[in-house]
Amino acid sequence: MQPVSDFRNSELALRLVEKIRRRSKGPARLMEFCGSHTAAILKYGIRQLLPPGVEMLSGPGCPVCVTDQADIDRAITLAKVPCVILCTFGDMLKVPGTYSSLQQTRAEGCDVRMVYSTLDALDIARKNPAKPVVFLGVGFETTAPTIAASIAQAKSQQISNYSVFSLAKLCPPVMKALLDGGEIKIDGIICPGHVSTIIGSKPYEFIPREYGVACVVAGFEPVDILMATDHLLAQIESGRPRVEIAYGRTVSPEGNMRAQELLAEVFEPQPARWRGMGDVAASGYKIKEKYREFDAECLFEIHPGQAKEPAGCCCGDVLRGVIRPTACPLFGRACTPERPVGPCMVSGEGTCASYYIFGEADGR
């Protein structure tokens, strides 16, 4: 494998920029699905290097951001159940729910713990056998196998106080929903790199076939992203959209079979609600019946009451690529990473946070 520095090589990157400029004949609208791509594009100022006709839109690929308001409220309700230890990735702590956040709930005395992996949560369950330990399972196909692994491990090791509140989601169904919605016209998609490591590139094949939209799976360094952009433009200019991999060092068409088997063992797809997009068929990972004793939804009554999204928050529109964060009236004023109003300003993968932190100097 090449060292990561090769993919940051500015000479190589600028050569690709030249290639892209020569190739670009007309307008092209590309969407980077994944929040980590948005962050890298802004961090390296890649949009400034592209020909004027090539537009890049940010997609909904941030698991924290797409978590529905009602689900955040349910997580907070779970944290308030007496004796429960709620384990979560750090990003979720600050996401505002309708009335509170996990961070605030923790300050009020509830036991909410930040973990780096599901195995940390499993460890907490082992050390606190008298308390129910619930892992807040937010993530895409990248994280879902580790959640599945923790459930399988809890079953084999009989850790009966461990459960998962699964809010994990699948990406291809929401890509379909986005294209079906027809609100924005996209010519090409930079497909998520890490997600594709697990699921491979085959699940995107319906996109060029049914929608005529070009697809390239990309890594997260400047050279990766520019290479993917070049491939996308080549497909668009030639009028022959297909799925390509420009991240061959970790992604194959088939993906990681072991991880997929584990996912199929523990989860089954169910409809899930996405912020800004509503219910999307077969886009959520539901814990299978045979693992129901580890499904927090079966173990606890979770009724938080009516959810309400914060007034003026445009996260939904940002997630669908309908507006850029800077068009939201709250951006940078009422909503900042210190005091986020919506989830897109919280996560490092959130489009609004990326725009805020890596803003372009001339304010574009």
Add this chain to the structure above:
Amino acid sequence: MEDRVLMAHGSGGKLSHELVTRCFVGKLNNEWLARMDDSAVLDTEGHLAFTTDSYVVTPIFFPGGDIGKLAVCGTVNDLSMSGAVPLYLSLAFIIEEGLEISELERVVDSIQRTAQEAGVSIVTGDTKVVQHGKADRLFVNTAGIGRIPQGVNASGSNVKQGDAIILSGTVGDHGMTIMAQREGLRFSGDLSSDCAPLNGLVSEMLKVCPDIHCMRDPTRGGVATTLNEIAVQSKVGITIEDAAVPVRPPVSAMCELLGLDPLYIANEGKLLTFIPANAADELLDTMRRHKYGKDAVIIGQVTAEHAARVTLRTRLGTSRILAMLSGDILPRIC
């Protein structure tokens, strides 16, 4: 003497006296402490700089330093950044009951060595012991007094358009060392804190360039946050080159792994200085001859555009805002 610090060591009685005599006065030996009076009586003249800082780092010993070295360097450096010659330090401990006395002695030995290197005297001190669980092993506070030489006027609000910006060396060493220790990362072998007293370097710098506009040590929040503070204070724009900022390979590798930017990571032995551009080359030569400035580089300049903002030129030649550190969860690093 006992192996561990007991509540009685902070009671003011005989055990307290023993601890103070053996651990502090004995090791930090100087005329002011030897007098054992309630306060140190000092002779000074001219303009004084006065500063204080508390140190709560965990773990208290780490590669490249410990809480004691940090407590001396932090205060010495704060004084130095205003151009002062550090003279006297106070030293106060809040000790969690149960701390091993041998560890306390190691910390005091380190304080003594660092104070000696920096040429400062610890002239007064205090010790409190709190119950187990009420503090995390050892907290230290130091305050310091320094004398400002005539003609020196270094301040965050003194930066001028056209100034060159020099960084004294690599960034992120301290913060990543502490983070690796805390997270128990096993590949952290090459990481070491840069914790160092900078008054020697500053004194050499002032000799060749008395007209230094500003000096700042980029501690918590790192270079990015410090530059933003100065841009606001002086109402100027600042532009830096990403490729010019030196980062040691183990630091950049670990930042990569944890998704952090070295420009936001704490340093404890580095400084940023703003100087008239025509003085930059000579100052750079001087800094590079000093052991704490050998990797010094010009990283950018002060501009008229984008007042109160910091702009980063990326390796691809594009530019973006370099924002202030915003609300991240960071461990106790100093």
